[in-house]
Amino acid sequence: xxxxxxxxxxxxxxxxxxxxxxxxxxxxxxxxxxxxxxxxxxxxxxxxxxxxxxxxxxxxxxxxxxxxxxxxxxxxxxxxxxxxxxxxxxxxxxxxxxxxxxxxxxxxxxxxxxxxxxxxxxxxxxxxxxxxxxxxxxxxxxxxxxxxxxxxxxxxxxxxxxxxxxxxxxxxxxxxxxxxxxxxxxxxxxxxxxxxxxxxxxxxxxxxxxxxxxxxxxxxxxxxxxxxxxxxxxxxxxxxxxxxxxxxxxxx
Amino acid sequence: xxxxxxxxxxxxxxxxxxxxxxxxxxxxxxxxxxxxxxxxxxxxxxxxxxxxxxxxxxxxxxxxxxxxxxxxxxxxxxxxxxxxxxxxxxxxxxxxxxxxxxxxxxxxxxxxxxxxxxxxxxxxxxxxxxxxxxxxxxxxxxxxxxxxxxxxxxxxxxxxxxxxxxxxxxxxxxxxxxxxxxxxxxxxxxxxx
Numbered sequence: 032x033x034x035x036x037x038x039x040x041x042x043x044x045x046x047x048x049x050x051x052x053x054x055x056x057x058x059x060x061x062x063x064x065x066x067x068x069x070x071x072x073x074x075x076x077x078x079x080x081x082x083x084x085x086x087x088x089x090x091x092x093x094x095x096x097x098x099x100x101x102x103x104x105x106x107x108x109x110x111x112x113x114x115x116x117x118x119x120x121x122x123x124x125x126x127x128x129x130x131x132x133x134x135x136x137x138x139x140x141x142x143x144x145x146x147x148x149x150x151x152x153x154x155x156x157x158x159x160x161x162x163x164x165x166x167x168x169x170x171x172x173x174x175x176x177x178x179x180x181x182x183x184x185x186x187x188x189x190x191x192x193x194x195x196x197x198x199x200x201x202x203x204x205x206x207x208x209x210x211x212x213x214x215x216x217x218x219x220x221x222x223x224x225x226x227x228x229x230x231x232x233x234x235x236x237x238x239x240x241x242x243x244x245x246x247x248x249x250x251x252x253x254x255x256x257x258x259x260x261x262x263x264x265x266x267x268x269x270x271x272x273x274x275x276x277x278x279x280x281x282x283x
Numbered sequence: 284x285x286x287x288x289x290x291x292x293x294x295x296x297x298x299x300x301x302x303x304x305x306x307x308x309x310x311x312x313x314x315x316x317x318x319x320x321x322x323x324x325x326x327x328x329x330x331x332x333x334x335x336x337x338x339x340x341x342x343x344x345x346x347x348x349x350x351x352x353x354x355x356x357x358x359x360x361x362x363x364x365x366x367x368x369x370x371x372x373x374x375x376x377x378x379x380x381x382x383x384x385x386x387x388x389x390x391x392x393x394x395x396x397x398x399x400x401x402x403x404x405x406x407x408x409x410x411x412x413x414x415x416x417x418x419x420x421x422x423x424x425x426x427x428x429x430x431x432x433x434x435x436x437x438x439x440x441x442x443x444x445x446x447x448x449x450x451x452x453x454x455x456x457x458x459x460x461x462x463x464x465x466x467x468x469x470x471x472x473x474x475x476x
Contacts, residue, residue: 032438033392033396033421034398034418035398036399071463076398077398101298102301102304105305105460105463105466105467106420107461124330125292125297126297127297127298127301129298129422129458129461149332149335150332151332152330153395153424154331154395154424155330155422198395198397198422198424199395227394228394228395229393229395229398230393252397253398282399282418
C-alpha cells in the first residue's frame with residue numbers, strides 16, 4: 032500500500048533554519064542539515080525546505096545548502112522559495128533536490144508551471160497554494176507570503192495548475208496556519224477531490240488526531256507541519272504509530 | 284571498482300552519486316563512450332520526461348552505445364523505463380533493450396504514484412538482506428507491467444514491475460538513492476553483482 036506521508040517543513044534564511052508563526056515572528060530552529068538528518072532517522076517520509084531569503088547572495092547560499100542536504104540525507108526533499116524561471120529549477124535539481132515548489136511565481140506567470148513540467152516532468156513540480164477563507168470572498172488564493180488576495184478561487188486555481196502540469200499541490204490554509212487547531216479539512220477535501228494529483232495538507236496541525244483527520248476525513252495524501260515537529264511537541268514515531276492504530280497506512 | 288554514472292543531465296544524477304558516496308564508493312559521472320565502455324559497472328539514473336530524455340541520449344550518441352554494454356548495468360526510475368521498447372509518454376520509442384512496454388497509470392488513485400510503497404515477490408540478488416514488503420520511494424506516472432523479467436513488484440492498485448532484470452541489465456522503478464536504509468542496501472547489492 033502507498034502510505035500517507037508525514038512531511039516536516041523547514042524555513043531557511045541565509046542557510047539557517049527558521050520558523051515563522053503565521054509567517055511573522057521568526058525564530059531560529061537550528062542547522063538545516065543536522066535537522067534534516069534527524070528527521071530522516073525519525074521516519075519522516077519527505078522534507079520540504081522553503082527559502083525565505085530575499086537576496087541573490089542568499090539564493091546562492093541556498094543552492095549550496097541543497098547540495099549539502101542531498102549529500103547527507105537518503106529520503107526525498109522538495110525545495111521552494113524565490114523560484115521564477117526554468118534556470119532556477121535546473122540549479123536546484125542538479126544540486127540534488129527531488130522536487131521544487133512554486134507559489135507566487137505561478138500566479139504571476141502560470142505558463143511557468145507548464146514550462147517546468149515540460150523540462151523536468153510533472154513529478155518534480157509542486158505548486159504551493161496559500162489559501163484563505165473570508166465571508167466576503169470564500170476560499171481564495173493568496174500571494175506574497177499570504178499577504179495579497181488574488182482573483183483566483185482556490186479550487187479553480189488548483190485545477191488550472193494541474194492542467195498546466197503540476198504533479199502535486201501543497202495547500203496551506205492561512206486561517207489555520209499557526210493556530211494548532213487542526214488542518215482546514217473542508218478546503219483540503221474539496222481540492223483533493225477536484226484534482227488527480229497528490230495533495231499535501233498544511234497549516235494548523237496541533238495534535239495527532241489532526242493528522243488522522245487530514246488523511247481520513249479530508250483525503251489528503253500527505254500532511255506537513257513545522258514548529259510542531261521542530262519544538263518536539265510531537266514526535267514522528269509516536270505520530271506514525273498512532274496513525275497506524277487509527278487505520279492509516281504508514282511507513283514505520 | 285570503476286563505477287560510472289551515465290551523465291546526460293538527468294535530474295537525479297547528483298543524488299545517485301551522493302548515495303554511492305555514503306556507501307564509501309566514488310563514482311565517475313560521464314557521457315563519454317570510451318569511459319562508459321571501460322566501466323566495471325554502470326548506473327543509469329533518470330527523472331523527467333521520456334521523449335526529452337531520449338533526445339538527450341541521442342544528442343550524446345548514447346542511444347547506440349547503451350544497448351551494446353555487457354557489464355552489470357542498473358537503470359533507475361526513468362532510467363528503467365528508457366531501457367524498454369516504447370512509452371505511452373509522448374508516444375516515444377525507447378532504447379529497446381528489454382522488450383517491454385511503458386504505460387500510463389489508468390486508475391482512480393492519485394497520479395503520479397508518489398511516496399513510499401512496498402516491494403513484494405523479491406527474486407534477485409539485488410534484494411539480498413531485504414524483507415518482503417520493504418518500503419521504497421516512488422514518484423512516477425508511467426509504469427512497466429509485470430513480465431517474465433520482473434524481479435520485484437509493487438501494487439498501485441494493480442501490481443506492476445518494481446524492478447527488472449534482463450541479461451546484465453538491472454532496473455528499478457523506485458529510487459534506491461532516496462529509499463533510506465533499504466535503498467542503500469539495494470545499491471550495495473548491485474555493486475556486489
